[in-house]
Amino acid sequence: MKRSLSWLLLLSCAAPGFGAGLIIVGDEEFWRGSPILIHPTPRPPDRRIILPPRPVPSYAPIEVSFTKADVKIKDQFATTRLEQEFYNPNSRRLEGTFLFPVPKGAQLDKFTMEIDGKAVEAELLTAEKARGIYEDIVRRQLDPALLEYAERDLFKVRIFPIEPHARRKITLTYAQLLKSDAGLISFVLPMNTEKSSAKPTRRIALKLELESKRALKSIYSPSHKVEFKRDGAHRAIVGFEANDVRSDADFQLFYTQDDSDLGLSLLTHKSGDEGYFLLLASPGIDSRQSKVIPKDVVFVLDTSGSMAGAKLEQAKKALAFCVENLNDDDRFEVLRFATEVEPLFDRLKSAAPDNRSQAQKFIQTLKPMGGTAIDDALKKAIALRPGKEERP
Numbered sequence: 001m002k003r004s005l006s007w008l009l010l011l012s013c014a015a016p017g018f019g020a021g022l023i024i025v026g027d028e029e030f031w032r033g034s035p036i037l038i039h040p041t042p043r044p045p046d047r048r049i050i051l052p053p054r055p056v057p058s059y060a061p062i063e064v065s066f067t068k069a070d071v072k073i074k075d076q077f078a079t080t081r082l083e084q085e086f087y088n089p090n091s092r093r094l095e096g097t098f099l100f101p102v103p104k105g106a107q108l109d110k111f112t113m114e115i116d117g118k119a120v121e122a123e124l125l126t127a128e129k130a131r132g133i134y135e136d137i138v139r140r141q142l143d144p145a146l147l148e149y150a151e152r153d154l155f156k157v158r159i160f161p162i163e164p165h166a167r168r169k170i171t172l173t174y175a176q177l178l179k180s181d182a183g184l185i186s187f188v189l190p191m192n193t194e195k196s197s198a199k200p201t202r203r204i205a206l207k208l209e210l211e212s213k214r215a216l217k218s219i220y221s222p223s224h225k226v227e228f229k230r231d232g233a234h235r236a237i238v239g240f241e242a243n244d245v246r247s248d249a250d251f252q253l254f255y256t257q258d259d260s261d262l263g264l265s266l267l268t269h270k271s272g273d274e275g276y277f278l279l280l281a282s283p284g285i286d287s288r289q290s291k292v293i294p295k296d297v298v299f300v301l302d303t304s305g306s307m308a309g310a311k312l313e314q315a316k317k318a319l320a321f322c323v324e325n326l327n328d329d330d331r332f333e334v335l336r337f338a339t340e341v342e343p344l345f346d347r348l349k350s351a352a353p354d355n356r357s358q359a360q361k362f363i364q365t366l367k368p369m370g371g372t373a374i375d376d377a378l379k380k381a382i383a384l385r386p387g388k389e390e391r392p
Helices: 127-139 144-149 310-324 353-364 374-383
Strands: 007-010 022-025 036-038 049-051 063-074 077-087 094-101 108-115 123-125 154-162 167-177 184-189 201-211 216-220 227-230 235-245 251-257 263-271 274-282 296-302 331-337 341-343
Touching (some): 063 184, 077 184, 108 154, 123 127, 127 144, 127 154, 154 167, 201 251, 216 274, 296 310, 296 374, 310 331, 310 353, 331 353, 331 374, 341 374
Parallel strands (some): 063 201, 296 331
Antiparallel strands (some): 007 022, 036 049, 077 167, 094 154, 108 167, 184 251, 216 251, 227 235, 263 274
16 A cells, blocks of 8 residues: 555644644554535526535544653753653554654764563654655645744654554654853754644643753743752752643753853844843852842833833833732832832831832832833932942
8 A cells, every 4th residue: 555644643732831742653554534615706506616525533632641741951961861651542453653853953963762571663754855845745835834944854654553542652762962151051842743733731740850960050941831940059940831732832951051140141132123132140059158248139120102002011020020929128119200200208218017018019000101101210210329328
C-alpha cells in the first residue's frame, strides 16, 4: 500500500503548557471521505460543482496522556529529557512518523530516543529538507503554524505499530549549547506544534534545574507563568504544571550570570518601524548589606484621558503592588497627574501600615480624565527630595 503524509496528530500540548513533537499518520486507510457538494449560486442539479474529496477521519485521533520535560542547565550547557505518552482510542492498528523541530540555533551534542523502552534510530533532517515536510502539511491545510519551524532542523522517526486501545511512550533526550547575547542566555523548548490537536493534553509538567559557576541574577520566562525556587546564589529550580491544556507558544527562559552586586541585561526587538526593549535588573539572592537601607520613593502616575481602559488598570495594579512592598522604614509619596498634579500627602511620609493603607484607597479611586501635565508632575517629585538627606 502506498504511504503518504496524511494528517497531523499532535503529541503534546499546553496552553501555557508545552509539547514538543507531532505525529504524521501515514496510513491512507485511516482517512475516508465523501465528495463535498458546493452550490455557489442556485443552479440546476446537473450543474453541481463537485470538489475533490477532503479527508474526513473515520477513526478518532490519537490522544496525548501526558507530557513531561526534565531540563538540566549547567552554565550554558542544557540537557533536555522529554517524555510523552499517547493513546490510540481506535479498534485498529495505526502507524505514523514522529517529528521533532530542533530548537533554533541549537548545536546538538547528542540525541537518543526510546519507544516503550527500546532504543530506535532517528533521522536528522536539515532545515531545507524539513521545510519540504512542513510545506506538505500546510498544503493540506492542516497546520499553517508549523511554518514557524521551517528554518529549523528536524528529527524524524517512524512509529509502528500503534496498537488499538494501547498506549505508547516516547522518551527523547538531547543536549545543546545555549547562546549568550550580551550576557543574556536563552533556552527554548519547542511547544507550538499543538494548535490543531483534537484534545488538550491531560497533564503536563516541566522541571528545569539551573546551575551556574557565576552568581545567577535575573531569571525570567516571558511565555509561561512558572514558579521559581532559588537554592543559594548559584542554583535555581523552575517549575510548571497544568492539566487539560493546549499550547500556542514555545517555552522560553532567559537568565543572566553576574558576580557584581547588580545584574543588568538588555533584550531588544524590532519589527518594522516599531522597536521594543526589555531591561532585566536583579541584585541576586545574596545581599552584602546586613540591613536594608531605608529609602525615599516618589511614585508618579499618569491618569490623563489617554490612560483610559486597560492601561490605567495595569498601572494601578503595579502601583498598588509597589506600595504594599515598601519597608516600614521607607518614606514615600504618590503623585497623580492629569491636567493638574494631585499629591496624596503633599510630603514624604513613612511607609507605616496605616499610610500604605491610605495610599491603597487613594489608588483605587483614580480615574482617567483630563490632559497630561507631566512636566509639572516631575518637577513636584524632584522638589520633594530633601536637600541634605543621604537616603537613596
